[in-house]
Amino acid sequence: MKPEQIHKIVSAQRSYFSSGATLPVGIRLDALRRLKAAIVRHEADIARALYQDLGKSSEESYLCEIGMVLDELTFMLRHTGIYAKEHRVRTPLAQFAARSYTKASPLGVVLIMSPWNYPFLLTLDPLIDAIAAGNTAIVKPSAYSPCTSAVIQTILSACFAPQYVAVVTGGREQNRHLLDEVFDHIFFTGSQAVGREVLRRAAAHLTPCTLELGGKSPVIVDRTANIARAARRIVFGKFLNCGQTCVAPDYIYCDARVRDALVKALMREIRRQFGADALCNPKYGKIINQKHFDRISRLIDRNKLVYGGKFQPEQHRISPTILTDVTWDDPVMQEEIFGPILPILTYGSLDEALTVINSHPHPLALYLFSEDKKTIRHITETCSFGGGCINDTIIHLATPHIGFGGVGASGMGAYHGKTGFETFSHRKSIVDKKTWLDLPMRYQPYRKSYSHLVRLFLH
Incomplete structure (x- = not known):
């Protein structure tokens, strides 16, 4: 046009x-x-x-x-x-x-x-x-x-x-x-x-x-989390639309003590939801075009690959992929992924994790898997993010009863x-002033006799 x-x-x-x-x-x-x-x-x-x-x-x-x-x-x-x-x-x-x-x-x-x-x-x-x-x-x-x-x-x-x-x-x-x-x-x-x-x-x-x-929306998984439930809901939110979701979990930041159990649970859930080979599943989608397919493919570090990493280049399809031992210096952590790659980082203490998250640009979403009410309250109070979920992913945008937006x-x-x-x-904002009464104290010439009334009204 x-x-x-x-x-x-x-x-x-x-x-x-x-x-x-x-x-x-x-x-x-x-x-x-x-x-x-x-x-x-x-x-x-x-x-x-x-x-x-x-x-x-x-x-x-x-x-x-x-x-x-x-x-x-x-x-x-x-x-x-x-x-x-x-x-x-x-x-x-x-x-x-x-x-x-x-x-x-x-x-x-x-x-x-x-x-x-x-x-x-x-x-x-x-x-x-x-x-x-x-x-x-x-x-x-x-x-x-x-x-x-x-x-x-x-x-x-x-x-x-x-x-x-x-x-x-x-x-x-x-x-x-x-x-x-x-x-x-x-x-x-x-x-x-x-x-x-x-x-x-x-x-x-x-x-x-x-x-x-958008941005890099984190998923925090602490040591009290229900690992099986967390894995199921993370897989759903991450690989929906092949990860091409603005509020998709971009990466997992988990307690080092639960990482191995979480990785195993995530792999089980991928197989459960998409089959042994997601690329054979006709209801698993595709990357929008060649440009984005190439960009996402380059983010997969084969040395850190523990699951997935398969391609169908002609159809622009990439299987659900998990990377471990990821650091903040890796290419996959330098941009919003917007694809089916799930990097996993670990922390030694929760305060350490929060310091790192807060040192990065505010994400569109934050997800926390925890059964500890004190931890939930602390993270939701101290982290700045657009919106998010406790013990789930992405569903906060699926309601007209609360606003959805970033920060x-x-x-x-x-x-x-x-x-x-x-x-x-x-x-x-409108004030509809009536004409049947007109208080005189706001008009000049100002009088001392009105001063106490003005102070009474405006104190």
Whole structure:
């Protein structure tokens, strides 16, 4: 799409928003209902596209993408009316007589830039929140997942006029053209490198951003952990979508005393969940493209390999892989892996581990396996991370009842449910002052006789 075409879409959306067409809550709910019905109709098409792009099985596509989008839709259909209402707050005595309240107001024209790893979920979830809040939106899905992008375009063009919701496809050139435009909010999910560029470009227009990035999310396993349960849940979270998950466990940091037992349990669980050879399992996915396949393959140190490490280069498939005796100097620890490689490091004391984790950029997620309540409280209080789980992995992002987002290098802002509605809204603070009474002490000329009243009100 050419720059002038993108500019025309942005201008049309700005005019449409300015007309007030998206403000009525009923209009927003009708839009969400149309979207939900369209997704249900196209469920098979979505699943097929996700298989073509990422090798996802129909079960995984529903569990991790389609079903979660429908859940967010259902939640927002139930709660949008509540979130959009005025919220009355207490009025200070000094402002008597008045009514104070806050009122959610949509931001305007928003841009949603989504990644390829969960291309349906991470495009539609923020869009749902933006529509619920009363905005218009331009959606830019990733060029790396073209089949899913095509289905998204089919669904959204059937549900919405382009002045309400539009899809812009293409690659880096289209991204640049979009970032030349002025938006009221930019919502970006992707890598830290691209996130920096989005933020830099947005700063030129003072456009606020939500950045959902990534990082090296640790799994801490202490000596009290239920090793069998930990292994099962780590394997699920790590190798889901072949490790191409922004909140996937990036590495394990475990007590040296439990490492060997944990490694054995992890190997058992990989065989249990994916079979003796995961590359023979048709429901085990693939790496998105050759570039990422080559990058991930180079991170496997054969001298530290204890499990997996098998390839199917033509299909871009890498088996679940475990590395041990890993150090912070190894290549696999220098970048977010975003693939099916699980490095295991060990610590002698928990304080040592926490010092090391806190010395690195804040991760998007942190996972802790422990049965010790004191340890759980200590780690959740002293470590900075976007979100996480105790004795599980990744499931914290699968609920609209809590916000999902990063901190520091792993992102800024959050969404899902009410948090998503607030992300795409501005909450106006309003004092409605009555005219039947007007206290005189704030006006000049100031009088000594009023001083004690002012001090009484403002003390």
